[in-house]
Amino acid sequence: MDIKEVTVSVSQELETFRQRYKVALKSDNSLIDKVMRYILKQQGKQVRPLLVMLGAKVCGGVADASYRAAIMVELLHSATLVHDDVVDGAEMRRGLASINAVWKNKIAVLIGDYMLSKGLLYSLDHKDYRSLHMVSDAVRRMSEGEILQIQKTRSLDISEEDYLKVISDKTASLLSTSCAMGGASVTDDEEKIEALRNYGEFLGLAFQIRDDLLDYTGDSNKTGKQLGIDIQDKKITLPLIYALGQAERSEQKRIRSILKSSKKRAMKSGEVMDFVRKSGGLEYSSEVAEGFASKATAALEVFDDSEARRSLELLVDFVMKRQH
Numbered sequence: 165m166d167i168k169e170v171t172v173s174v175s176q177e178l179e180t181f182r183q184r185y186k187v188a189l190k191s192d193n194s195l196i197d198k199v200m201r202y203i204l205k206q207q208g209k210q211v212r213p214l215l216v217m218l219g220a221k222v223c224g225g226v227a228d229a230s231y232r233a234a235i236m237v238e239l240l241h242s243a244t245l246v247h248d249d250v251v252d253g254a255e256m257r258r259g260l261a262s263i264n265a266v267w268k269n270k271i272a273v274l275i276g277d278y279m280l281s282k283g284l285l286y287s288l289d290h291k292d293y294r295s296l297h298m299v300s301d302a303v304r305r306m307s308e309g310e311i312l313q314i315q316k317t318r319s320l321d322i323s324e325e326d327y328l329k330v331i332s333d334k335t336a337s338l339l340s341t342s343c344a345m346g347g348a349s350v351t352d353d354e355e356k357i358e359a360l361r362n363y364g365e366f367l368g369l370a371f372q373i374r375d376d377l378l379d380y381t382g383d384s385n386k387t388g389k390q391l392g393i394d395i396q397d398k399k400i401t402l403p404l405i406y407a408l409g410q411a412e413r414s415e416q417k418r419i420r421s422i423l424k425s426s427k428k429r430a431m432k433s434g435e436v437m438d439f440v441r442k443s444g445g446l447e448y449s450s451e452v453a454e455g456f457a458s459k460a461t462a463a464l465e466v467f468d469d470s471e472a473r474r475s476l477e478l479l480v481d482f483v484m485k486r487q488h
Contacts, residue, residue, distance in 0.1 A: 167482060170214070170475050170482055173221065173472050174214065174217040174226070174475070177217045177221070177230075178210070178213065180231065181210075181213050181231055181235070182210075184231055185204075185213075185234075188235050188282070188286060189201075189204065189239075189282075195271075196275070199263060199267065199271070199275050202260075205260060206257050206258050206260050207258075208258055212238060212241050212338060212342040213234035213237065213238050214479075215339060215342035215343045215346060215364060216233050216342050216343075216345055216346035216349070217230065217234060217346060218343075218346065218472050218476050219343040219344065219345065219347045219349075219360045220233075220349050220350045221346075222356075222360070222464075222467050222472040223353070223360075224350050224351060225350060226350070227350050229290075229295075230346055232287070232292055233342075233349045234342075235286060236283045236286055237338065237341070237345060239280075239283035239286065240279070240280060240299055240338075241338060243276045243277075243279035243280040244303065246262075246263050246276035247276040249262040249263065249272065250269050250272050250276070251310075263275055283299070284296065294348055295349070298348070299338075299341055299345065301337075301341070302337045302340075302341040303338075305332075305334075306337055309330045309332070309333025309334035309335075310333075310334055312326065312330050312333070313334065316330070316400075317399070320400065320420055320424065322400050323405065324402065327401065327402055327405055332365065334372075336364065336365045336366075336371075336372070337365075337368070339367055339371070340361050340364035340368060341361075341364070342364060343360035343361060344357050347359075347360040355466055359464065359465075359466045362460075362463040363463040364460075366456045366457070366459040367456075367460040367479065367480060367483060369453075369456040370453045370456040370457040370480070373402055373453040374483060376394065376401035376403065376449070377450065377453070378487070379391060380441065380445075380446055381446065382487060391437070392433035395433040396429050396430055398423060398426075398429060400423070401449075402445070402448075402449040402452065403445030403448070405445075406443070406444070406445045406448045407419075407439055407440040407444070407445035408420075410443045411439075415439070419436060422435065422436055453484065454484070461477055464476055464477060
């Protein structure tokens with residue numbers, strides 16, 4: 165399944181967004197302008213602007229405020245990615261060298277700050293106060309989710325509840341907000357805005373669990389990352405959390421001792437992956453993801469049948485079937 169099947173209902177609107185986004189990124193400062201043009205080259209599927217457009221269209225149609233919401237959410241999302249690459253020491257972003265790899269950490273942090281402030285000012289200039297409030301809350305949640313994950317990973321004390329809280333805040337929050345911002349840009353119907361918010365939240369949870377499963381089942385040629393890299397990075401996700409919960413205390417101790425040592429993780433990640441597979445961690449995680457996917461689709465029941473609604477339903481299928 166191709167993402168183009170999902171985007172076809174708003175292809176013209178997405179093209180208009182891209183043109184407006186280019187203009188919004190322009191700067192009089194030559195270095196900033198150069199980095200902004202480079203960031204445009206790194207753009208991925210632009211799922212968040214897509215969700216804004218579909219959220220608006222399922223509520224009646226795309227308005228000028230919808231484009232502004234999409235620009236703001238993409239500015240803030242891109243800013244967080246630039247900062248994430250600095251925090252993680254990442255050298256690549258979508259097949260290109262990361263901003264911090266090309267221009268070093270100091271410039272990368274400042275560029276992230278610049279994009280955050282640009283997004284906030286963009287909404288203030290147009291008096292989009294509700295959008296500003298929604299997206300600011302999402303960025304707060306993303307930061308809290310990242311900190312909770314670091315906190316729990318250090319102690320190797322992460323429960324399924326903790327994990328769901330982390331991915332809800334880190335991943336689902338901005339997808340949920342994008343959907344709700346799209347709806348709020350064209351309607352005052354709170355039931356519809358809340359339905360879109362719920363759809364995005366459940367979609368984000370399903371997406372992240374599927375993404376974490378790909379670390380065990382994906383094709384590294386397609387995903388761009390080697391299998392088991394999450395374990396090597398001491399990233400404890402749902403399949404491993406479930407497997408540890410099913411294991412005898414002695415087996416738990418053995419696996420935790422591997423996870424605590426970077427040398428052991430590098431040498432024995434395959435051993436941990438086998439442990440997860442044998443414990444039913446993959447099947448359990450797939451079931452949880454399917455549950456969230458079903459909830460996402462169910463959240464759309466308040467909307468009349470339309471091309472936009474079908475696109476939102478197709479997006480759930482795309483997330484659940486993707487192999488990279």
